[in-house]
C-alpha cells in the first residue's frame with residue numbers, strides 16, 4: 516500500500532520505518548524541513564535504538580522518502596502529529612487541525628478511495644467531531660461514503676519502540692465504517708497480535724485508559740515503595756512477590772467498571788495502612804484518595820437510584836452479604852457493604868417503606884434487580 520505519514524517525530528518515524536520494512540511505500544511529511552532532510556539522507560530524526568538502521572535500509576530500498584507535501588497517490592494518510600497540553604491541561608489540537616486541512620485539500624483532488632487514520636493520541640470524540648468536519652469541509656466529500664476514517668492509537672514506548680511496533684500488546688482500529696477498518700487492518704496482517712476493530716471513540720478511550728492505568732500503577736508502586744522503605748522492608752522483594760499473583764493482582768480481576776468495593780477487608784485494611792503511613796510521616800496521596808473515591812461512587816449510585824423515582828429497589832449482591840459464606844475470594848469485597856451503604860442511604864431495603872401508600876413487603880434479597888453501574 517502507499518502511505519503518507521504526517522509528523523516525523525517518534526511515532527511517525529517509527530511507523531514510517533516499520534511500515535516500509537513491511538513492504539509498503541511510505542512518504543513521510545513534516546512541516547520541519549530538518550526532519551524531511553534527515554529522512555531523505557537516510558538518517559533518523561529522533562534518537563531511538565535501532566531506528567537509524569531501519570530508516571537507512573528503508574530509504575536505500577526506495578520504499579521510504581520524505582517531503583513537505585503529500586504524495587498525491589497514497590491509499591492511506593496516517594496522522595502522527597503532536598497533541599501536547601495547553602497550559603490548563605486541555606489538549607492542543609492545532610497541529611492535528613492543520614494536518615486535517617492539508618489532507619482535506621489533497622482529498623479534494625483524489626478520485627480513488629482513501630483512508631485517513633488518526634494515530635496521534637486524542638480524546639474520545641476528537642476524530643468524529645474535529646477531524647471529520649475539517650476533512651469534509653476541505654475536500655467537499657463525505658466521510659464513510661467518499662473516503663474512510665480510522666483511529667489507530669500507538670502503544671510504543673520510547674527506547675523500545677521498534678520492538679513494541681512489531682510485537683504490540685494488541686492492535687486496535689476504531690473505524691467509521693467496515694471499509695475504512697478493512698483497509699487499515701491490511702497494514703497489520705503481518706503483526707502477531709490480536710486485532711480489535713471497534714468504534715472510533717472506543718479506540719480513542721482505550722489509549723487513555725492504558726496511559727492513565729500505567730501512570731496509576733507506577734504511582735501505586737512508588738507510594739507503597741516509600742512506605743516499605745520506612746518500615747525497613749525491601750520494596751522490590753515485596754513487589755516481586757506481589758506480581759507473582761496473576762490471579763488477583765496482575766490480572767483482569769477487579770478491572771471491570773461497576774459498583775463500589777466494600778466488605779470486611781478492603782476498607783479496614785486501607786484505613787490501617789493509611790494510619791501507619793501517618794505514624795511514619797509518609798503522605799501517599801493516591802492511596803489516601805481511594806476511600807474518598809469509593810464513597811463518591813456510592814453516592815453516585817444513590818443519585819442514579821433516587822433519580823429513577825422508584826420506591827422499591829432490590830440490590831443484587833445483598834444475597835451474598837446476608838446468606839453466609841462466600842463462594843470465592845473474588846466476590847467477597849466487591850460491593851457487599853457498599854451495596855448496603857447505598858441501599859441504606861437511599862432508604863431502600865427498608866421493610867417499613869410503604870409503596871404507594873400501602874404497606875410494602877420487604878424486597879426479597881434474591882430479587883433479580885441490579886444496582887446501576889456507572
Ligand SMILES: NC(=O)c1ccc[n+]([C@@H]2O[C@H](COP(=O)([O-])OP(=O)(O)OC[C@H]3O[C@@H](n4cnc5c(N)ncnc54)[C@H](O)[C@@H]3O)[C@@H](O)[C@H]2O)c1
Pocket residue numbers: 521522523524525526527544545546547550595596597598599610611613614634635636637669670671672673
Ligand atoms: N512519543 C511516544 O512515545 C508516543 C507514544 C504513543 C503515542 N504518542 C502520541 O503520538 C502523537 C505524536 O507523538 P510524537 O512523540 O511522535 O510527537 P513529536 O512531537 O515527536 O512529533 C510530532 C511531529 O509532527 C510534526 N508536525 C506538526 N504539525 C504538522 C503538520 N501540520 N504536518 C506535518 N507534520 C507536522 C512536527 O514537526 C513533529 O516533527 C502524540 O499525540 C503523542 O501523544 C506518542
